[in-house]
Amino acid sequence: MNRLRPLALLAFGLLAGAAHAQEHYDRARRAVEEAQALQASGRWSDAQVRLAEAAQGCGSDLAERPCRLLVRYSSGYLSEFEAAAAEERRKAMLEAAVTHYRAVLAEAPQHEATLRNLASVYRRLDRAQDAEALLQQAVAGDGTGTGGAAMLLGQFYREEGRTEDAMAAFERAAAANPASAAAPQAIVALHADAPPEKLAALLPRLVDWEGSFPAVAEEGYRRVLRGMTGTPPAEQALLAWVSVVARQGWIAPANFAGLPRGWTPVEELLRYAGQPEAEPSAPWWMQLALRRSVLAELALAEGQAAEVRRAPSRSLRRLQVGMRIAPEYEEYLFRAELKRAWPSRLELARAQLALLAREPALDPGARLQQAVINELFVGKAGAYRSENLEAMQRFHVTLGRWYAERRQWAGNGSTTARFQLERAIGTAAERAARGEPYQPMQEEKLLLAGGYEQLGERAKASDMYLRAAEAFLDTDQLEEARDALGVAQRLTSGPPGPGTEMLQRVIATRGKVVASAQQADPADSGQAWLRTNTSQPFLIRQRFKVFADLAERAQAAGMEDTAASYAGIAFETALRSKSLVGTADLVRLDHARTLALARADTAQRRSAMVSSRALRDPGGEVLPVYVPNEGRATYVSLSADAILAGRFDAALRREPALSGKPVRYSVDNGQIRLRVADADPSVTPVIERLRGVPGVRSLALLP
Amino acid sequence: MKNRLRRVLVGLALLAWTAAAAAQIRPTVAVSFDLAVPRWQAHFGDERAMFEKQAAGRIAKWLGEHFGFLSFAADASSTPALVVHLEVAPGQSVRQNKETQLRLELAGTGAPAPLVWRFRPEDKFAEPTGGLPGLLKELELRLEEVNRQALVAQILSQVSIAKEARLWQSPVSWVIPYRKTDLCMDLSSVLRIVSMMPSGAGPQQRIYRARAKGEFRPQGATPPADWIGRVFTVPETSTPPEEAETGLNALGSVNPQQVSIQAIYVLEYQRLQPCVGAASPATVDFRGGTR
Numbered sequence: 001m002n003r004l005r006p007l008a009l010l011a012f013g014l015l016a017g018a019a020h021a022q023e024h025y026d027r028a029r030r031a032v033e034e035a036q037a038l039q040a041s042g043r044w045s046d047a048q049v050r051l052a053e054a055a056q057g058c059g060s061d062l063a064e065r066p067c068r069l070l071v072r073y074s075s076g077y078l079s080e081f082e083a084a085a086a087e088e089r090r091k092a093m094l095e096a097a098v099t100h101y102r103a104v105l106a107e108a109p110q111h112e113a114t115l116r117n118l119a120s121v122y123r124r125l126d127r128a129q130d131a132e133a134l135l136q137q138a139v140a141g142d143g144t145g146t147g148g149a150a151m152l153l154g155q156f157y158r159e160e161g162r163t164e165d166a167m168a169a170f171e172r173a174a175a176a177n178p179a180s181a182a183a184p185q186a187i188v189a190l191h192a193d194a195p196p197e198k199l200a201a202l203l204p205r206l207v208d209w210e211g212s213f214p215a216v217a218e219e220g221y222r223r224v225l226r227g228m229t230g231t232p233p234a235e236q237a238l239l240a241w242v243s244v245v246a247r248q249g250w251i252a253p254a255n256f257a258g259l260p261r262g263w264t265p266v267e268e269l270l271r272y273a274g275q276p277e278a279e280p281s282a283p284w285w286m287q288l289a290l291r292r293s294v295l296a297e298l299a300l301a302e303g304q305a306a307e308v309r310r311a312p313s314r315s316l317r318r319l320q321v322g323m324r325i326a327p328e329y330e331e332y333l334f335r336a337e338l339k340r341a342w343p344s345r346l347e348l349a350r351a352q353l354a355l356l357a358r359e360p361a362l363d364p365g366a367r368l369q370q371a372v373i374n375e376l377f378v379g380k381a382g383a384y385r386s387e388n389l390e391a392m393q394r395f396h397v398t399l400g401r402w403y404a405e406r407r408q409w410a411g412n413g414s415t416t417a418r419f420q421l422e423r424a425i426g427t428a429a430e431r432a433a434r435g436e437p438y439q440p441m442q443e444e445k446l447l448l449a450g451g452y453e454q455l456g457e458r459a460k461a462s463d464m465y466l467r468a469a470e471a472f473l474d475t476d477q478l479e480e481a482r483d484a485l486g487v488a489q490r491l492t493s494g495p496p497g498p499g500t501e502m503l504q505r506v507i508a509t510r511g512k513v514v515a516s517a518q519q520a521d522p523a524d525s526g527q528a529w530l531r532t533n534t535s536q537p538f539l540i541r542q543r544f545k546v547f548a549d550l551a552e553r554a555q556a557a558g559m560e561d562t563a564a565s566y567a568g569i570a571f572e573t574a575l576r577s578k579s580l581v582g583t584a585d586l587v588r589l590d591h592a593r594t595l596a597l598a599r600a601d602t603a604q605r606r607s608a609m610v611s612s613r614a615l616r617d618p619g620g621e622v623l624p625v626y627v628p629n630e631g632r633a634t635y636v637s638l639s640a641d642a643i644l645a646g647r648f649d650a651a652l653r654r655e656p657a658l659s660g661k662p663v664r665y666s667v668d669n670g671q672i673r674l675r676v677a678d679a680d681p682s683v684t685p686v687i688e689r690l691r692g693v694p695g696v697r698s699l700a701l702l703p
Numbered sequence: 704m705k706n707r708l709r710r711v712l713v714g715l716a717l718l719a720w721t722a723a724a725a726a727q728i729r730p731t732v733a734v735s736f737d738l739a740v741p742r743w744q745a746h747f748g749d750e751r752a753m754f755e756k757q758a759a760g761r762i763a764k765w766l767g768e769h770f771g772f773l774s775f776a777a778d779a780s781s782t783p784a785l786v787v788h789l790e791v792a793p794g795q796s797v798r799q800n801k802e803t804q805l806r807l808e809l810a811g812t813g814a815p816a817p818l819v820w821r822f823r824p825e826d827k828f829a830e831p832t833g834g835l836p837g838l839l840k841e842l843e844l845r846l847e848e849v850n851r852q853a854l855v856a857q858i859l860s861q862v863s864i865a866k867e868a869r870l871w872q873s874p875v876s877w878v879i880p881y882r883k884t885d886l887c888m889d890l891s892s893v894l895r896i897v898s899m900m901p902s903g904a905g906p907q908q909r910i911y912r913a914r915a916k917g918e919f920r921p922q923g924a925t926p927p928a929d930w931i932g933r934v935f936t937v938p939e940t941s942t943p944p945e946e947a948e949t950g951l952n953a954l955g956s957v958n959p960q961q962v963s964i965q966a967i968y969v970l971e972y973q974r975l976q977p978c979v980g981a982a983s984p985a986t987v988d989f990r991g992g993t994r
Binding site for chain 1: 792793794798802804816818819820821823824825826827829830831832833834836837838840841844845847848850851852853855856857889890891971973974976977982983984985986987989
């Protein structure tokens with residue numbers, strides 16, 4: 001007890017100091033502004049006095065550190081400007097700036113603005129070597145996960161004309177933060193005047209970036225095209241460029257401007273893009289199957305372009321031209337170069353069918369639609385297959401809806417709504433099993449359930465209605481979930497099965513949360529599912545939603561502690577989930593994470609990123625998220641420290657000895673520094689237990 | 704006496720620096736949002752105005768992060784004004800489900816074509832919005848899919864970023880009143896410079912296309928201090944309405960003092976990565992963490 005007394009006194013002093021720290025910080029900021037005004041009016045000495053007063057006002061304990069750093073930083077900054085104003089003291093002022101910035105970095109070695117300013121001052125003092133050493137040191141110690149220091153070093157090398165070193169630094173930044181486009185963009189910019197061999201080496205990187213950073217890849221391909229016109233790498237870049245702009249729908253005339261003129265492939269391309277409703281005169285493009293497939297991708301984009309939406313007949317002509325350009329289905333199956341190509345013909349057929357179904361005036365008697373269907377099915381069976389699951393799913397959905405509208409449920413083979421919708425749902429499940437987001441497919445499930453019902457297959461219909469109810473819950477449509485569940489029950493004779501009962505409980509719980517902001521009731525057996533450690537993905541997703549919503553409502557009611565507890569459970573549950581559903585879940589995750597980690601200092605560290613690629617940090621987690629777009633996947637990458645903070649916070653909440661005690665902690669590469677106010681001997685065993693939280697490399701209790 | 708003079712000069716220099724800095728303020732584009740999908744209008748009801756306001760704020764922030772040569776503000780009423788419509792795609796469709804699109808247009812500049820891209824495909828029309836925050840999040844995700852090249856070429860290139868520049872003749876170039884970091888603009892970006900040139904028939908408008916080449920630090924010359932470090936751009940062969948190659952020859956013989964600049968537009972924008980200048984104390988905060 002005696003040993004802990006000084007600790008408690010220190011903690012008390014710390015809290016008392018913290019109460020003043022904010023006030024001092026604000027006062028220091030005002031003083032800095034005054035000093036800047038004094039300097040601007042030529043009163044440098046007075047500005048210095050004002051800064052010295054501000055420094056004294058900060059105090060010396062730990063809580064005052066931000067105040068001290070602000071004044072030190074500002075002194076460096078103003079010294080820099082004084083150097084510009086007073087030539088005879090330029091060197092002395094710049095040296096003074098160095099001293100101030102160095103002092104900041106001694107306490108905050110990765111402070112990016114200070115690193116940047118100090119490197120710039122070194123260069124003005126002709127001390128480029130010092131700037132380089134400073135930034136190299138910062139890169140070596142950079143654990144922020146942002147790659148910020150490496151970006152600064154890269155920029156430094158670029159300005160020094162050291163392209164190779166700049167490239168290495170930007171590569172390092174890209175590796176540190178693969179979810180950011182900044183480093184890839186810097187690497188592409190570095191190739192502005194690069195020699196051909198460098199540009200050729202850039203190509204595989206661009207292919208890799210296409211999925212995550214299409215704008216960067218597009219710009220890179222342009223550079224290769226301009227720098228290597230007429231060569232095989234330029235041909236490869238042209239095909240890749242057309243593919244990117246077509247798939248992104250970036251086919252405005254502005255995009256075609258700036259391509260290298262006078263080169264046959266480009267000239268033919270421009271001619272076609274200028275008249276996409278006419279048969280292309282493009283021998284170079286028509287020569288090889290892969291080129292035809294890529295040009296057909298462009299035809300698809302042209303057929304779906306905004307300017308023809310008001311004129312569907314033009315849209316149809318463009319798609320039909322695309323069908324004549326595209327290789328046959330058999331070629332996609334048997335030609336090696338098309339094995340991994342985008343299935344242009346399949347996508348064109350799908351788009352054509354969708355357009356004709358949407359615009360019946362274009363196809364009186366549905367003859368054109370039937371022709372597309374015949375081409376797909378009457379020829380070689382299964383010729384429409386593709387390895388591209390995203391495209392296949394789109395295809396099955398379009399056909400499934402097309403047949404469903406025509407009530408074609410019965411029959412064998414692939415020409416029924418049943419076959420196509422089953423395949424669509426199955427393909428979505430296959431994609432989820434591969435790590436892509438779980439897709440609820442509630443509309444397709446409801447449609448298929450109705451189809452089974454129509455076919456008299458009551459058991460299958462009931463089961464599919466249950467799955468539709470789950471999907472509606474996943475998309476936060478409680479009413480629709482109730483309706484689907486009701487139909488499922490109507491179709492089954494006898495008492496409701498366990499699946500039905502569970503769905504009833506989930507709907508009831510979620511209804512209570514929505515309707516009355518009612519908190520989870522431990523005595524309510526209907527809510528017992530919230531407390532069980534289920535491994536069912538559906539229940540995990542629902543549990544996440546419920547606790548995230550409860551956290552939001554508790555916070556709105558001013559119950560901060562309760563809100564943080566619920567948010568902690570929600571965040572933990574999200575980490576166990578295989579997928580989240582809808583942008584509403586993205587918002588829930590943001591909110592729950594912020595609330596759950598309110599006591600954690602991870603401020604300068606990247607904790608979560610939303611991206612179109614599953615980017616996993618070492619020790620981090622990737623959460624796939626379904627969003628209602630054309631099928632592109634979305635992922636949230638959570639850093640290892642954010643996950644650790646979530647687990648650590650949950651463990652803290654489970655410790656009664658810490659209940660009601662103000663606690664703060666920082667997380668840095670698995671190292672935790674914990675500060676507990678009013679610490680007493682009961683804390684000691686707690687610390688030991690907390691060291692056992694998975695992912696904790698070290699845990700220090702700070703005074 | 705000497706010290707006093709020095710002080711005055713320092714003061715004047717700082718004033719000049721301040722004035723120069725003031726001249727470098729990027730134009731502000733007002734951003735507004737129009738939720739024009741009837742289904743979602745009905746869904747949000749009274750919250751529609753709040754949604755539109757928040758959507759405009761997010762778009763302005765996103766634009767500011769990606770297109771540093773302009774400033775964007777959601778709460779401004781100035782011109783030019785950028786309007787983003789979330790609407791049903793046009794067409795003859797009689798179906799219940801509709802494709803939705805984002806349409807971005809610039810009012811107040813006589814800009815030609817709007818920029819349109821898909822928000823949701825037809826088969827996702829009936830999916831729930833996730834409430835106000837959910838639809839805002841979806842909007843953020845869709846912004847990442849915009850055609851940035853066309854956004855600059857079709858829309859943002861209609862906004863002049865400055866009405867002054869210096870013609871330099873050795874070599875022929877224009878020095879614009881910004882540093883790279885002011886605009887977050889990398890070299891290779893392309894500008895359109897509209898100028899009034901002297902001629903026998905009085906001043907005549909000439910339009911040039913110029914590419915950012917470097918920071919202005921001429922060898923063997925002493926230009927005004929506030930020019931140093933600004934972006935200099937060199938003319939390049941171009942197509943109408945810019946001057947053809949023959950028109951460029953006149954630049955070398957004209958008296959720079961007689962050239963006035965009417966407008967400068969960004970036609971192709973390469974963003975500077977990392978976009979960093981000296982960070983003033985007002986922009987740093989040591990409270991959130993000090994790594």
